[in-house]
Amino acid sequence: xxxxxxxxxxxxxxxxxxxxxxxxxxxxxxxxxxxxxxxxxxxxxxxxxxxxxxxxxxxxxxxxxxxxxxxxxxxxxxxxxxxxxxxxxxxxxxxxxxxxxxxxxxxxxxxxxxxxxxxxxxxxxxxxxxxxxxxxxxxxxxxxxxxxxxxxxxxxxxxxxxxxxxxxxxxxxxxxxxxxxxxxxxxxxxxxxxxxxxxxxxxxxxxxxxxxxxxxxxxxxxxxxxxxxxxxxxxxxxxxxxxxxxxxxxxxxxxxxxxxxxxx
Amino acid sequence: xxxxxxxxxxxxxxxxxxxxxxxxxxxxxxxxxxxxxxxxxxxxxxxxxxxxxxxxxxxxxxxxxxxxxxxxxxxxxxxxxxxxxxxxxxxxxxxxxxxxxxxxxxxxxxxxxxxxxxxxxxxxxxxxxxxxxxxxxxxxxxxxxxxxxxxxxxxxxxxxxxxxxxxxxxxxxxxxxxxxxxxxxxxxxxxxxxxxxxxxxxxxxxxxxxxxxxxxxxxxxxxxxxxxxxxxxxxxxxxxxxxxxxxxxxxxxxxxxxxx
Numbered sequence: 388x389x390x391x392x393x394x395x396x397x398x399x400x401x402x403x404x405x406x407x408x409x410x411x412x413x414x415x416x417x418x419x420x421x422x423x424x425x426x427x428x429x430x431x432x433x434x435x436x437x438x439x440x441x442x443x444x445x446x447x448x449x450x451x452x453x454x455x456x457x458x459x460x461x462x463x464x465x466x467x468x469x470x471x472x473x474x475x476x477x478x479x480x481x482x483x484x485x486x487x488x489x490x491x492x493x494x495x496x497x498x499x500x501x502x503x504x505x506x507x508x509x510x511x512x513x514x515x516x517x518x519x520x521x522x523x524x525x526x527x528x529x530x531x532x533x534x535x536x537x538x539x540x541x542x543x544x545x546x547x548x549x550x551x552x553x554x555x556x557x558x559x560x561x562x563x564x565x566x567x568x569x570x571x572x573x574x575x576x577x578x579x580x581x582x583x584x585x586x587x588x589x590x591x592x593x594x595x596x597x598x599x600x601x602x603x604x605x606x607x608x609x610x611x612x613x614x615x616x617x618x619x620x621x622x623x624x625x626x627x628x629x630x631x632x633x634x635x636x637x638x639x640x641x642x643x644x645x646x647x648x649x650x651x
Numbered sequence: 652x653x654x655x656x657x658x659x660x661x662x663x664x665x666x667x668x669x670x671x672x673x674x675x676x677x678x679x680x681x682x683x684x685x686x687x688x689x690x691x692x693x694x695x696x697x698x699x700x701x702x703x704x705x706x707x708x709x710x711x712x713x714x715x716x717x718x719x720x721x722x723x724x725x726x727x728x729x730x731x732x733x734x735x736x737x738x739x740x741x742x743x744x745x746x747x748x749x750x751x752x753x754x755x756x757x758x759x760x761x762x763x764x765x766x767x768x769x770x771x772x773x774x775x776x777x778x779x780x781x782x783x784x785x786x787x788x789x790x791x792x793x794x795x796x797x798x799x800x801x802x803x804x805x806x807x808x809x810x811x812x813x814x815x816x817x818x819x820x821x822x823x824x825x826x827x828x829x830x831x832x833x834x835x836x837x838x839x840x841x842x843x844x845x846x847x848x849x850x851x852x853x854x855x856x857x858x859x860x861x862x863x864x865x866x867x868x869x870x871x872x873x874x875x876x877x878x879x880x881x882x883x884x885x886x887x888x889x890x891x892x893x894x895x896x897x898x899x900x901x902x903x904x905x906x907x908x909x910x911x
Contacts, residue, residue: 460815
């Protein structure tokens with residue numbers, strides 16, 4: 388059971404001595420093994436949504452539940468991939484990947500097997516003993532994804548995981564994530580401000596408004612993906628050429644833009 | 652401020668020039684006859700006395716034996732300060748309640764200068780190894796604790812959050828995140844600790860010891876041998892410098908390993 392449920396979630400922030408709502412009236416269910424992406428302008432509180440599922444922040448009103456239980460603390464059943472990777476700089480690649488397994492008390496042999504498997508899966512062979520600062524941004528994010536996946540979490544939370552990468556690396560990582568997610572489906576909550584990325588990766592895309600963050604629209608991408616069979620394509624640019632993709636992207640862009648225009 | 656980079660020659664030539672100036676001025680004053688040689692021996696006389704102290708026992712021991720005895724106490728006091736101060740500081744950085752309990756006590760105690768512990772230390776632990784160790788400990792403990800505490804408090808939250816979302820409990824957060832992330836701060840603190848500890852040691856030995864370099868100073872004073880006193884002071888300076896040089900190396904190695 389790994390369904391994520393936001394019910395009536397409101398989150399207040401203190402700014403200049405006043406309580407300002409950052410998120411308001413969030414009702415959202417991410418079904419088991421569903422990939423949901425949240426897009427929205429910066430400052431719309433999308434990262435806060437993710438952090439509340441992770442147990443790093445808590446709603447001021449309402450409730451966030453995972454697998455039927457209210458979230459009270461962070462835990463390895465909900466692995467997080469952070470935008471700035473947050474790899475431990477004092478640990479090697481292998482030590483980073485096995486960190487969660489050690490916390491869980493996984494035995495030595497099993498731990499090593501898991502590390503080897505994810506090192507191979509993410510193409511990190513030969514870098515097991517390297518420190519994060521010796522790797523490129525793309526490689527670092529592979530380690531971060533391996534570190535999260537190694538725990539075999541029911542829920543995967545990704546906070547703009549590719550936001551700090553250059554365009555080429557980003558494309559490669561998106562394709563890899565699609566392969567990983569289709570082969571090894573998890574309940575995923577994915578935060579991004581890149582519309583294409585959301586449409587390419589997600590089953591449903593949640594469009595949020597700016598301050599206070601509210602859900603403007605939820606777009607069912609999965610149905611169209613399956614109907615148009617996007618997964619037959621190897622490469623993201625082929626998918627992005629599809630008329631169905633372009634249509635969805637434009638639709639979401641318009642929704643976001645309305646918000647920006649209302650703002651200015 | 653005019654701090655431009657020095658050429659390689661300047662980096663070794665300038666300190667030497669400083670030392671040479673001191674020695675020349677010292678020799679000039681000492682041999683001018685203005686000050687009786689009993690109170691200001693020439694550098695050469697001090698060097699001769701130093702050499703003599705390495706073979707002929709003074710106040711019961713040779714100068715090496717005095718130093719060895721001092722270094723033994725020092726390592727005890729400094730070691731205890733590090734072993735208690737660093738973990739306690741890290742834990743105070745993690746557990747708010749511990750911080751609230753310890754901080755007020757600590758803030759009050761740390762303003763009692765190490766030398767002010769001398770009478771108490773002598774009464775409780777005597778003049779053997781216990782008394783001086785306590786005094787060194789009181790000198791070395793505060794920076795060890797404070798720097799570990801600050802290090803732990805200023806660890807980037809994303810590392811702590813990452814560890815927690817990977818299932819780490821308090822013990823693992825402290826040992827696997829706070830400790831390694833604070834290493835630069837901890838080592839900087841231990842460098843200060845080491846220096847203060849060494850300074851406190853000599854102060855302690857002036858009063859509560861029956862051997863050691865501080866004891867040698869006192870005995871040199873009572874036998875009105877300025878050359879002995881100065882030899883002891885030189886030994887203190889050199890050892891203190893060596894301790895700091897070692898820790899500086901350790902610090903550099905750690906920075907190199909962490910690549911930042």
